[in-house]
Each structure stands twice: as structure tokens, then as C-alpha cells.
Amino acid sequence: MFLLSFPSLIPLLRAGLDLDCAESWIEEKGRPLRDFLSEYSKAAVEQGKLRESDIDNALRNQYMTLMRLGYFDNIPRYASLNETDICTDEHRSLAHDGARQGIVLLKNDGNLLPLDPEKILAVAVHGPHARAPEKVMDGDYTGPPCRYVTPRQGISKHVKISHRANTTIYLGGINLHIEREGNDREDLLLPKNQTEEILHFAKASQNPIILVILSGGGIDVSFAHKHPKIGAILWAGYPGGEGGNAIADVIFGRYNPGGRLPLTWFKNKYIQQIPMTSMEFRPVPEKGYPGRTYKFYDGPEVLYPFGYGLSYTKFHYETSTDGTSVTLPATGGHCKGLSYKPSVATTPSCQAVDVAGHACTETVSFNISVINGGGRGGAHVVLVYTAPPPEVAQAPIKQVAAFRRVFVPATSTATVPFTLNVCKAFGIVERTAYTVVPSGVSKVLVENGDSSSSVSFPVKIDFSV
Incomplete structure (x- = not known):
């Protein structure tokens, strides 16, 4: 503005x-x-x-x-509220659990994590975010927390901290001095001194080191992902005042990470592939722009895709649904045109239905079986995508339609039911800016956090005119 x-x-x-x-x-x-x-x-x-x-x-x-909102009413039960009402054990526990749920495990070579505090009695802790001064663990638009538990403090509750330890934890990343509203980043890299420090500690450490990143946006840590002496990478976002406890819980196995990336982590060369001034989400082939977000990006391989996230166990999917069909009424001029790829020779008389003018009561229901094949229980986020018919031009590659977090005990199976509203789940924003449900065969796709397991089935959508 x-x-x-x-x-x-x-x-x-x-x-x-x-x-x-x-x-x-x-x-x-x-x-x-x-x-x-x-x-x-x-x-x-x-x-x-x-x-x-x-x-x-x-x-x-x-x-x-x-x-x-009652701002001028001097309501006693609100007027008397103060810090003691906010900083209760219940609220601190909620902040703690929220931070744990948001942590994403990006790399875990050789099952380096979790560390066993009974066997690893001491760790070396390095990096600018280890002591995390105020505002380092906070994102933009946040109030002050009741207290700050730094990562170093959280780790010290589990093991001794010693520079002579054989296991090293490095806590780095960026902060609001580098990324916030009105302060755009110039690249997707860690500050140069941090990269040099991480490589130094990786070379000097007897064992592979653990890298913990605090940031809001994605960071190109390709050097760390490929490095054999950097065994594990965690992304903690900006975890808030209880972040130190949450990070330590994940590192030492008190909590099995189940977070999944809420955005794509591009490699740094992405900033040369598309200018900041381009507002197009869709690819612009004539200019060589690859598009933005997981919905449209069609460029070279990214570092970590949207929805990526590992666990200390392995999850697999099954479903008994092999396909379904649904018919939507399209009377009263609800039909809209649809952009098709040039190779499409014939198109239906009613190509799409305008969501804004439709009752949208039709649904598609199915169950997903989440199988925990490992020896450790854990929470898992089931992400359900839909993909439009392949003949539609400039449509999203896929888009999130629903998600559920479920806890699955070790070697057990949890059944997760989903019911998708057809208009909300299969609707796309067409090139004409109308939100429409396209005619044809769309797809429901469910992928786990490391893409090692997925299930999908077709959904044929017809219209009765």
C-alpha cells in the first residue's frame, strides 16, 4: 500500500x-x-x-x-486479564506442542537421529541461534512469549554440553533482520559465515553433525544435503518461546517429527529463473519463467518439494478405492468454457461448471490406510491432492484438497476417512479467472512425506445439462 x-x-x-x-x-x-x-x-x-x-x-x-468487540464496555472478566492468565502451564504446554508439531526432518542419514541420551552423554553446541536471543525464535506479527527457552537450554536438559564431545549440533538460519514484510531476501542462501562454519565443524567432528535451521522461508542447503559428514537436518521454522524444548525433544527422541514443509524449498538459482517483478504463478514459456509454487512450477528439480518431511519410522498407504464418478447438474447457464491444450481435437458441449453459480453439494468419499512399518509410533500428516484432467491447459499440476494428522502406533495401521466436496476439491481457477470444475477425469493423489509411498485413483466428472 x-x-x-x-x-x-x-x-x-x-x-x-x-x-x-x-x-x-x-x-x-x-x-x-x-x-x-x-x-x-x-x-x-x-x-x-x-x-x-x-x-x-x-x-x-x-x-x-x-x-x-466490547472494547469500551469495561467487561470485568476481560479487564482483569493479565500475564498470569496467559502464562499458565496449559498454555506453555500448548506452545511447546505446537512448536514440536511444526518441526520438519529433512535429512537423517543412517538414522543418526534420534540421539539416545543414555549413550551420548554430551554434545557440542554451536551456531548463532544456539543461544537464540529474543526475536530470533519469533516470526513476524507475534506478541512476546511468556518466556524464551533457547535451543541450548533445551538441549542441556537432556545431556551435558561440552566442546570436547564427539557429537555436534549446529543451530543456524536467518531472522527478521533478513526476512520480514518490507525486507525481502536477496538470495536463498545461508549467510556465508554460517556455511563456512558448518563445513568447518563437519570436517572437524568425529561423527556426522546435526544441522538445525531456524527460518521462515526456504533455504538452499544443497551443500549440507549432499555432505556425508552432515548426517541430519531439521527445520524448526520460528518455533517461539518454547522452541528450545521442542527442538531438544525431537533431537533426543521424546517426539517423533511429523511436520511437512508448507512451501517449496527452491535451489538458489531459482532467483535467476524468474524475476521478482513477475506476478505470474503459471509458467511463461516465451520468457523462460518456470512458474511459482508446487501448483505450477515446472522447472529443474527443487531441493525439497512442498509437503516433504521425514519421520523416525516409515509410513505406507493403501486404499480400497480404485476409482469413482460423479455427475453435477449444469442447468441454467452454469456451463463455462475451458482452456484446452492444442493437441485436444474434440471437447464436450459443457466443458466446465461455474462454482459460484452452483449448489456444490456433491462429494467424493474414501478411506486411506496409514501403515506404520517401523518400531516407533508417530504422528503423520496425510496430504490429499487433486489433479485436473491432463488435457486442460495451464491448470495446476496438483493442489491440496484436504489433510489430516493422525497418530499411528508402531507396527499398526490407522484408517483415515476423507469426504471431499467436489467444487472445493476439484475446482480450479481457469485462465479466465472463473473458478470452475472441469469435465473429464481428474485424479485424487495421496503422497507421504518422502514420496516413497503413494496411492491414487481417478474421479470421472460429468455434467447433466
Whole structure:
């Protein structure tokens, strides 16, 4: 919004943009623009380009919201709330468990993890995030936690920390000085000094080292993924105040990691494949742009795909569903056109149904059996994708339709039921910007975190006109 010029204020305010998020990173006359509306609305009124009634309307909307929330009511049960109500054992436990659930195991050569504290009595702990000062474990738009448990503190609860230990844990990554709103990264690499340090400790360590990364976005750690002396890699995101305990729980086996990446980790060369100024999600072949996100990217191999994540056990899938069909009514002009690949010779009379004008009550139901083939119980996230008919042009490769987290005891099986709404699960945003359900044979696809097991089945979608 701060990139907009002064004249854009008037239509924005009148269109209902009542609230400005304040602090700006843009400077004007040597000082930052702290508040776009405050900076420009007064001048707009003085110049006769904006009425006071327009400002009154924006303020009225905001104060009405505050009133509906009881902000001015001095409600005793809310007015008396303080830190003691927030920082309870229950809430700290919730923050702790949330951090554990979000940790993703990216590499675990030779089952290096988990470490057994009964056998490994001491570890060496290095890296800039080991002591994790305030705000290193926090993401953007977060309030202060009740306390900070650093990774070093969490690890010290399990084993002794010693520079002479044969096992090394390196905690690195980035922070909000490098990535946040208004502060875009220039590359996808770790800071150079960290890469050099990691390689130094890997070479010096008697055993393969463990790398723990704190970051919000993906980082190209190809050097670590391929390195034989870097045995395990964990991504902890920005785990919050209880992050140190959560990281230690995963490293020492108190918790079996079940997190899966919420975004694709591209290799650093991706920044040369597509400019930041390109807003296209779909590939642009004439310019050589490979597209964005797991839905559309068709370029060279990525480091870690969306949904990737290992476990201390092995999960496999089975399903008894080998295919199904569904018919949607398409009366009353609900049919829309569809973009087809040039090789498609004939197309149906009703190519797609407009989701916005349809009742969308049809569903597809199935069960997925999650089989734990290992000797350790663990939580597993079942990700269900749908893929549109292959003849549709510029459609998503696949898209998440549903997911469920389930705990499966060692050597056991859990049955996970799914019911997909056809419009929500199989609808795609067409090139015309309509959200439509395409006619033809779509596919349901379920892949585990390391792509070692998958099941799929076709779903034939017809329309009754």
C-alpha cells in the first residue's frame, strides 16, 4: 500500500480501505512515512479532493468494530486479564506442542537421529541461534512469549554440553533482520559465515553433525544435503518461546517429527529463473519463467518439494478405492468454457461448471490406510491432492484438497476417512479467472512425506445439462 501515490488515497478510502497498518519503510523528505492515511488524508481534505464525511465514515466503521468487540464496555472478566492468565502451564504446554508439531526432518542419514541420551552423554553446541536471543525464535506479527527457552537450554536438559564431545549440533538460519514484510531476501542462501562454519565443524567432528535451521522461508542447503559428514537436518521454522524444548525433544527422541514443509524449498538459482517483478504463478514459456509454487512450477528439480518431511519410522498407504464418478447438474447457464491444450481435437458441449453459480453439494468419499512399518509410533500428516484432467491447459499440476494428522502406533495401521466436496476439491481457477470444475477425469493423489509411498485413483466428472 505504501508504494501507492497520493492520488490513490481517495478511491481507496471511498472503496472501504478504512485501516492503515502504519509503519512504512519508505522515506519522504528524509523521514519514514509512518501512516499512509494520516500523511495524506489531511492534505486531500485541504485540497478539496476528499470530504470530511469520507474520513468520518472510515472512522465510524472502525469504532463500530471496536464496540462490537466490547472494547469500551469495561467487561470485568476481560479487564482483569493479565500475564498470569496467559502464562499458565496449559498454555506453555500448548506452545511447546505446537512448536514440536511444526518441526520438519529433512535429512537423517543412517538414522543418526534420534540421539539416545543414555549413550551420548554430551554434545557440542554451536551456531548463532544456539543461544537464540529474543526475536530470533519469533516470526513476524507475534506478541512476546511468556518466556524464551533457547535451543541450548533445551538441549542441556537432556545431556551435558561440552566442546570436547564427539557429537555436534549446529543451530543456524536467518531472522527478521533478513526476512520480514518490507525486507525481502536477496538470495536463498545461508549467510556465508554460517556455511563456512558448518563445513568447518563437519570436517572437524568425529561423527556426522546435526544441522538445525531456524527460518521462515526456504533455504538452499544443497551443500549440507549432499555432505556425508552432515548426517541430519531439521527445520524448526520460528518455533517461539518454547522452541528450545521442542527442538531438544525431537533431537533426543521424546517426539517423533511429523511436520511437512508448507512451501517449496527452491535451489538458489531459482532467483535467476524468474524475476521478482513477475506476478505470474503459471509458467511463461516465451520468457523462460518456470512458474511459482508446487501448483505450477515446472522447472529443474527443487531441493525439497512442498509437503516433504521425514519421520523416525516409515509410513505406507493403501486404499480400497480404485476409482469413482460423479455427475453435477449444469442447468441454467452454469456451463463455462475451458482452456484446452492444442493437441485436444474434440471437447464436450459443457466443458466446465461455474462454482459460484452452483449448489456444490456433491462429494467424493474414501478411506486411506496409514501403515506404520517401523518400531516407533508417530504422528503423520496425510496430504490429499487433486489433479485436473491432463488435457486442460495451464491448470495446476496438483493442489491440496484436504489433510489430516493422525497418530499411528508402531507396527499398526490407522484408517483415515476423507469426504471431499467436489467444487472445493476439484475446482480450479481457469485462465479466465472463473473458478470452475472441469469435465473429464481428474485424479485424487495421496503422497507421504518422502514420496516413497503413494496411492491414487481417478474421479470421472460429468455434467447433466
